[in-house]
Amino acid sequence: MTQEQATWFAETFTRIVDNVSQAVLGKQNVVRLVVTTLLSGGHVLLEDFPGTGKTQLARALGQTLQAKSSRIQFTPDLLPSDVTGVSIFDPKTQTFEFHEGPIFASVVLADEINRASPKTQSALLEVMEEGRVTVDGVPHPVGQPFIVLATQNPIEQAGTYRLPEAQLDRFLMKTSVGYPDHSATVHILQGASVRDRAGTLDAVITGQAVSDMVDLADTVHVDPAVLEYVSRLVEETRRAPGVIVGVSVRGALALVRAAKTWAAAHGRNYVVPDDVKELAEPVLAHRLVLEAEAEFEGATAADALAAVLADVVPPAVRRGAQEQAPRQ
Template identity: 50%
Template structure:
């Protein structure tokens, strides 16, 4: 269902009248799904994060399409896209940019790094050192970069789409807690179904689907959709439910680090975008439940007892969602 196209007799749907901006979300989704076979839920979360002005972390084993998904999202939008291949020798200046002194002019000139783009694709982000990873902290939170004592704003929309291999694989550095907390959501692509894998063989036999992918929306379209998402209504009861979900992670005996207040904000913002993609102008508790695992799990640290029992943060969040009573949304 495209953004703003669902209507019913009770007036639940988003109002029409926004021209091409309303249907741009559906066009982006179709464009990405033409490359990523059989993963509609993964594509939906990626689009949700885009419309919520968040950042996306894609974590999975090599070869399942993490980078393909990031590239497809970038190409589906007609905006500036920069890719950074994170390696152990990458420096912070390689991301943010550096000032170069010109002898003939006797002046410094700032050469912007790849972070000065609408969509930044960080490939295998956990193969760089924590010092280099931290170069993204300011831009992801404040949409600005400070270099040589000068602060430079980043252009909207701005989104970091980072891929990483599981932390137990060789040659990886674990992302610091502050870095993980700045990603609105984390998703895993997973293995395709047998039929999707068969279709993939045919689609990739002659050329990559990325070569034929055309942009389905502009940066202005995305900017307009982001502004529309901000108008989605969140009732007091739903807000309280979001706070209760996050608070439960802080009091759970299975976790030694719960979710931060930033996680609460990200959960509500993502729920607004999720509701808009469903064609509603209001958030319901089901939206928060659907997003609880991708938005909260990567921020949590299990307790030693939970680790011994092999309980993953995703499982713990699912248990919290299952036992927490749903409040009156009003």
């Protein structure tokens, strides 16, 4: 990535964030995380209390892109075919014709994902990982760009199916919207007559441009010293007190991908350790599994990760430059 490309990337990233932020007031940092997930080719899990704007955030992102968006309301009776699609026999042609499900969209809102059965959850997560639906042995790509914004409610656990840790690992980020501050709340109340803020937004970028940004983010330079820093972080999470399962290699890869996008969003064509530190919690915390005793004592994955970040010293010198100097 050249510096000119990095500047264009940052300007376009800001336009997307500003547009979505018109519907989700006072939550620009959360919006930046979601857009970073989109441009990193990943998916995001939004866990928060009702009425905090999770659905509005997902719909606003769909409105911002000149691409198809869909919403799937997860319920206990939802079948996998209701998500992925189904083959229907056509008596005229005497063949089975595949009818696409709502998963075939660029932005998919999976609302209250923990209310669906494990079988339906698995069908969705398989599409998230593979980027395609296979029916009767025939693959059907969902296309690019493709992001799933899944929401779940941390309360009202009756009648829900908790996502297993292995499935949580499929999400590049997990974050929460949170309640708006006082000034943002007043602004929202002043516009109470507007029932659907997301519906008033105009598209500011095409789906093809988003795909181009995803490809461009992959070209951001990551120095070997930063890669070693990421490796040390994930290794220390596996040895952290009170942690049963630490961060996998998939989690380390997700952190590097997200850091590349985060760097480009700040107008840089290289990753610095601060990019890694800023994204560590939303990318890594949900991948940690704590001991039952530690959770009983009030420990959280975020606390364990914060301790690891404090213990592991970030690099201060580019290792790549040092290695190249003797060769010159």
